[in-house]
Amino acid sequence: MRYVVIGSCIAAMGAVEGIRSIAQKGSITIIDGEQRGPYTRPLISYFLARPYKFKDISYRSPEFLAANGVEVIKAMAGHINRISQQVVLDNGQTVPYDRLLIAAGGSPVIPAIEGVEAPWVKTFYTLADAESLHALLAEGQNAVIIGSGLIGMKAAEALWQRGLKVNIIEKEAHILPRIMSPDSAAIISTLLNGAGIKLRCNEELTAIRSDHQIEFASGLCLHADLLILALGTRPRTELAAECGLKVNKGIVVDNYLRTNDENIFAAGDVIESKNVLTGENEIMALLPQAHKEGYLAGCNMAGHNLADAGGIFQNSVNIMDSSICSAGSLINAKSETLIWQQDDKYLELFLNGSYLSKYIAINLPEVTGPLTNTIEKQVMIAPDGWQEFIAAPSLSTIPSAYWHKIGGIPRANTWNH
Numbered sequence: 059m060r061y062v063v064i065g066s067c068i069a070a071m072g073a074v075e076g077i078r079s080i081a082q083k084g085s086i087t088i089i090d091g092e093q094r095g096p097y098t099r100p101l102i103s104y105f106l107a108r109p110y111k112f113k114d115i116s117y118r119s120p121e122f123l124a125a126n127g128v129e130v131i132k133a134m135a136g137h138i139n140r141i142s143q144q145v146v147l148d149n150g151q152t153v154p155y156d157r158l159l160i161a162a163g164g165s166p167v168i169p170a171i172e173g174v175e176a177p178w179v180k181t182f183y184t185l186a187d188a189e190s191l192h193a194l195l196a197e198g199q200n201a202v203i204i205g206s207g208l209i210g211m212k213a214a215e216a217l218w219q220r221g222l223k224v225n226i227i228e229k230e231a232h233i234l235p236r237i238m239s240p241d242s243a244a245i246i247s248t249l250l251n252g253a254g255i256k257l258r259c260n261e262e263l264t265a266i267r268s269d270h271q272i273e274f275a276s277g278l279c280l281h282a283d284l285l286i287l288a289l290g291t292r293p294r295t296e297l298a299a300e301c302g303l304k305v306n307k308g309i310v311v312d313n314y315l316r317t318n319d320e321n322i323f324a325a326g327d328v329i330e331s332k333n334v335l336t337g338e339n340e341i342m343a344l345l346p347q348a349h350k351e352g353y354l355a356g357c358n359m360a361g362h363n364l365a366d367a368g369g370i371f372q373n374s375v376n377i378m379d380s381s382i383c384s385a386g387s388l389i390n391a392k393s394e395t396l397i398w399q400q401d402d403k404y405l406e407l408f409l410n411g412s413y414l415s416k417y418i419a420i421n422l423p424e425v426t427g428p429l430t431n432t433i434e435k436q437v438m439i440a441p442d443g444w445q446e447f448i449a450a451p452s453l454s455t456i457p458s459a460y461w462h463k464i465g466g467i468p469r470a471n472t473w474n475h
């Protein structure tokens with residue numbers, strides 16, 4: 059059996075583990091378009107902030123690849139021929155497959171604005187992006203970051219640590235709009251402002267001028283020595299679409315990560331995943347999700363039939379020494395909201411009747427595991443239970459219905475057996 063994987067990062071490494079957990083025989087070929095080997099993409103901001111070696115952010119070692127008999131081809135896949143079952147590389151080489159995995163991830167959204175090609179305008183998605191920023195930046199420069207999602211915030215913090223003057227621009231009414239609420243975002247905004255990072259919300263980029271002036275719809279004009287576009291990512295679906303695989307916002311797969319071609323699977327940021335809370339297929343660009351999907355796809359490529367139950371949105375990030383955790387989705391615009399705040403700690407719960415559908419926690423890591431589990435497993439907890447918990451959130455006040463559901467409370471006579 060010839061297993062071929064397009065992409066060489068998180069989902070690809072999950073796939074190698076999945077394939078080898080079932081099949082010791084058969085060749086595995088990875089087509090590594092980025093030509094860097096597998097690395098932990100979220101850690102590129104650490105690479106930017108201070109001297110870092112590749113091995114510090116490596117996701118799997120060369121020894122791992124060798125031990126699993128993986129051949130790596132450093133080239134871009136340019137075309138999939140489904141009839142002859144071959145991947146055609148940009149260098150003209152062809153790679154035959156029996157089972158193919160597309161793990162091509164995503165790419166940053168670039169607005170259709172004149173000036174985006176200027177050398178001082180960058181995205182922040184790859185190690186090469188971090189390296190080219192490294193080469194460009196100098197202390198005291200004015201950096202403008204467009205977009206205050208996780209990627210924008212991590213880039214902003216890294217540049218601030220390097221001594222640049224940092225401005226974050228957000229189109230929505232508050233920072234981290236996908237993760238945070240207005241109240242929780244205000245706490246992080248205060249920290250950023252206190253550190254001298256300037257935030258401007260409700261501003262939309264309209265023009266990038268060659269004299270380093272950037273313009274916004276409101277009439278605002280800023281000088282930028284360095285401009286970083288962090289406007290989100292989109293799945294790299296071109297290869298799949300071009301060879302006739304079903305593509306919506308991402309590649310469409312069934313519960314077994316199989317595309318509409320029985321020999322081609324797809325996993326990670328390139329696919330639409332099932333959000334178990336909403337039941338909708340969505341782009342869920344999350345590292346653990348990509349690894350899990352790659353693993354299941356690998357098992358299924360090797361002959362198993364393991365269904366992917368889907369997942370929930372969950373994020374955990376440190377910004378200005380504050381830990382921010384969030385999980386779940388707002389599935390009802392009329393969710394009841396419970397808020398607790400003390401010193402630098404904050405917790406916001408979004409309830410849909412007796413069910414928790416989302417939470418936002420700042421500097422409260424001890425409760426985030428059970429809360430994420432409560433959402434994932436859809437544990438029913440009476441409103442009284444949530445009221446008691448929010449009065450003093452801690453591990454000891456987690457509603458007992460949670461422990462019963464996950465089997466954490468031993469029955470009274472357990473110890474007698």
Ligand SMILES: Cc1cc2nc3c(=O)[nH]c(=O)nc-3n(C[C@H](O)[C@H](O)[C@H](O)COP(=O)(O)OP(=O)(O)OC[C@H]3O[C@@H](n4cnc5c(N)ncnc54)[C@H](O)[C@@H]3O)c2cc1C
Nearest residue numbers: 065067068069091092099100135162163326327343344345
């Ligand atoms: C700055 C940053 C911070 C992040 N922070 C978090 C976080 O805190 N938590 C979290 O859960 N997630 C985070 N993410 C998202 C996470 O990194 C992704 O979900 C994860 O990397 C997806 O893995 P993947 O294997 O699907 O795709 P990718 O990691 O994108 O890898 C796909 C690979 O395929 C290659 N490729 C594409 N097309 C081809 C082709 N035609 N031929 C050959 N190779 C090709 C690409 O070059 C790339 O190397 C972050 C991402 C970034 C950029």
